[in-house]
Amino acid sequence: ELLQWAETVLKPAAELAAKGEGEYKAGDHCRFCKIKATCRKRTEYNLELARYDFAVPSTLQDEEIEAVLSKADELVNWAGDVKEYALQQALSGKQWDGWKLVEGRSNRRYVSEEAVAAKVEEAGFDPYEKKLLGITVMTKQLGKKRFKELLSDLVEKPQGKPVLVPESDKRPAMHTATDDFNDEK
Ligand code: SF4
Structure with missing residues (x-):
């Protein structure tokens, strides 16, 4: 079945793509793509969310929140890819209107851990x-x-922090206080 799929579906699609033809289809797979940061289709796909105008959650309907949830991870990945691309371009000399390169935050560090330990020990303290x-x-x-x-x-293994995941996720659903409340009703 797999070989037949490769012959009838994959190969023709790959041939079209190699010629720059075929349809763009954005989705989870975009993360492997060479043009993931600048692809218009992927941008449109992710910006579909912008129609909610990022209103405060309390004014969104349940279905709208569900729509945002289903795309949120991808939206974050896409935004990260665009940011990384823009940074790399800026490092190569590109000027983005309204943006500049600055030095990021950094923390102090020892020049040589051995030298620090030796000096502190010499002064009569325990450096470790x-x-x-x-x-x-x-x-x-x-x-x-x-x-x-x-x-x-x-x-012991403490209980993990609750995470909201799609229904298709393999992990069993968590038992919440609301379940108890509903059971008692
Ligand atoms: S980034 Fe664009 S070209 Fe690449 S896989 Fe996604 S939709 Fe296709």
Whole structure:
């Protein structure tokens, strides 16, 4: 089936695309595309959301919120791709009207960790902090079996933060307080 699909669907589409013909179809796959930052079709696709005028959520209907949710991740990816493209262009000398390149924020750092440690020790202080090994490194150090024997009572997996995902996601739906409320009604 796959070979037949490749022959009858993929190959003709690829041939059209190679000639610059065929239809543009924006979607999740755009992230692999060479022109993802500047493609007009992808822009139109993502800007479809602009018709909601980004009104405050309380004035949107449920269906409108659902429409925004279904495109939000892609919209963010697309905006990121355009930003990255514009930055790279600016670094190569392109001037964008109303925009300029500046130095981003940066944090102080040691020039040489060894030199800092040596100097602090010399002055009579301890430059190091003692930290418990993380679970992955500790498991490596003890071996899986020993880790389980020694620490299985001391390891827990806290509940993950709720995330809103499409119905098609494999994870089971979370139980919420509203479910209890509805059950009692
Ligand atoms: S970015 Fe444009 S050309 Fe590339 S896959 Fe998406 S719609 Fe097609």
